[in-house]
Amino acid sequence: MATSATSSELPSLDKLITSRLTGNELEEYNRIQYGKNKYDELSIAKANLELAEKHNFEIAAYNFPTKNEELRSARIVKIGVIQHSITTATDKPIVEQRQGIFSKMINIIEAAANENVNILCLQEAWSMPFAFCTREKYPWCEFAESAIEGPSTMFLKELAARFGMVIISPILERDEVHGDTIWNTAVVINESGKVIGKHRKNHIPRVGDFNESTYYFEGNTGHPVFETKFGKIAINICYGRHHPLNWLMFGINGAEIVFNPSATVSGLSEHLWPIEARNAAIANSYYTCAINRVGTEKFPNEFTSGDGKLAHNEFGHFYGSSYITAPDGVRTPGLSRVKDGLLIGKVDLNLCRQVKDKWGFTMTQRLNLYAESLSNAVKNDYEPQIIHSN
Numbered sequence: 001m002a003t004s005a006t007s008s009e010l011p012s013l014d015k016l017i018t019s020r021l022t023g024n025e026l027e028e029y030n031r032i033q034y035g036k037n038k039y040d041e042l043s044i045a046k047a048n049l050e051l052a053e054k055h056n057f058e059i060a061a062y063n064f065p066t067k068n069e070e071l072r073s074a075r076i077v078k079i080g081v082i083q084h085s086i087t088t089a090t091d092k093p094i095v096e097q098r099q100g101i102f103s104k105m106i107n108i109i110e111a112a113a114n115e116n117v118n119i120l121c122l123q124e125a126w127s128m129p130f131a132f133c134t135r136e137k138y139p140w141c142e143f144a145e146s147a148i149e150g151p152s153t154m155f156l157k158e159l160a161a162r163f164g165m166v167i168i169s170p171i172l173e174r175d176e177v178h179g180d181t182i183w184n185t186a187v188v189i190n191e192s193g194k195v196i197g198k199h200r201k202n203h204i205p206r207v208g209d210f211n212e213s214t215y216y217f218e219g220n221t222g223h224p225v226f227e228t229k230f231g232k233i234a235i236n237i238c239y240g241r242h243h244p245l246n247w248l249m250f251g252i253n254g255a256e257i258v259f260n261p262s263a264t265v266s267g268l269s270e271h272l273w274p275i276e277a278r279n280a281a282i283a284n285s286y287y288t289c290a291i292n293r294v295g296t297e298k299f300p301n302e303f304t305s306g307d308g309k310l311a312h313n314e315f316g317h318f319y320g321s322s323y324i325t326a327p328d329g330v331r332t333p334g335l336s337r338v339k340d341g342l343l344i345g346k347v348d349l350n351l352c353r354q355v356k357d358k359w360g361f362t363m364t365q366r367l368n369l370y371a372e373s374l375s376n377a378v379k380n381d382y383e384p385q386i387i388h389s390n
């Protein structure tokens with residue numbers, strides 16, 4: 001009922017390229033397409049490769065070399081992102097489904113810790129199936145949990161403290177204090193295992209089978225940037241990646257790394273995936289990390305979404321392909337389209353300012369021009385600025 005791609009799924013776009021091109025052609029492809037003729041791949045500890053082999057996940061790590069400055073010391077941080085499939089059929093008890101995911105995550109998080117990852121982000125709604133396609137309230141609402149003391153937070157708090165790692169945990173949140181409302185939320189846990197805050201998804205999709213608006217409303221937490229021991233981080237949850245102003249506000253608030261935990265399927269968005277988070281890194285002079293689920297999730301009852309498709313009970317293929325982009329637009333290859341994975345980027349946060357100095361995007365962005373234009377554009381009597389030919 002759960003997981004794994006069909007045998008016809010392409011395992012990896014990047015591997016397809018590297019299996020077809022060699023030598024100078026491959027270097028030219030990489031330079032033009034990804035910004036660097038050769039990736040600076042980091043070696044992975046043998047024990048970790050064995051762990052990955054044993055538990056069937058991919059592990060890859062890349063360095064983003066950055067020029068040393070005279071007056072500021074380098075601010076080297078290891079970022080980790082995890083993509084994973086669900087483990088258990090979606091008609092099994094909730095606790096069993098959640099525990100299945102916890103059990104596999106322990107191995108991947110341990111691998112991240114062994115590679116000295118400082119900040120780790122998981123995928124959207126990581127501890128449950130992405131059941132919002134169904135529009136059924138039960139049992140799916142029962143997965144919603146407290147951001148402070150729900151099972152996912154308790155599980156990750158312990159690991160964050162044990163490994164001295166900041167962990168971002170995107171969950172389905174139940175706010176019991178405020179009307180038992182449900183939210184799509186990323187919880188930020190610091191390296192001591194303390195919840196330092198949360199961000200709620202700002203933009204909720206109403207496209208295809210993404211019937212999330214049946215369950216939760218647009219977030220009410222603005223654009224928080226969390227100042228952690230390892231840098232200033234923010235989270236732009238999934239569909240927010242289609243909204244340039246959402247990315248912009250995290251930049252204005254000083255983010256150095258913006259994570260984009262997502263759940264999206266190949267029929268809908270795969271051609272957009274390599275562009276949006278990468279473009280945001282370029283436009284806002286920060287690092288971005290695009291993280292997608294993997295596998296095909298199947299639900300007990302058929303559903304429709306008013307788009308002419310016949311009733312079905314599979315959401316489609318979550319294509320993984322998580323990747324990291326630096327502020328200069330250089331990116332890593334993507335993780336697999338079909339397999340769980342841990343992707344690590346060793347970055348120097350000084351690059352954010354170096355790119356601002358070089359390209360001047362923050363200096364030239366004309367915020368007050370747009371503030372004025374936008375405040376006019378939202379008025380009911382706004383007349384679009386169109387010059388007619390006659």
Ligand SMILES: NC(=O)NCCC(=O)O
Pocket residue numbers: 124204205210237238239240262263264265268269
């Ligand atoms: N989870 C989510 O917001 N998905 C919407 C589809 C997309 O943005 O590609």
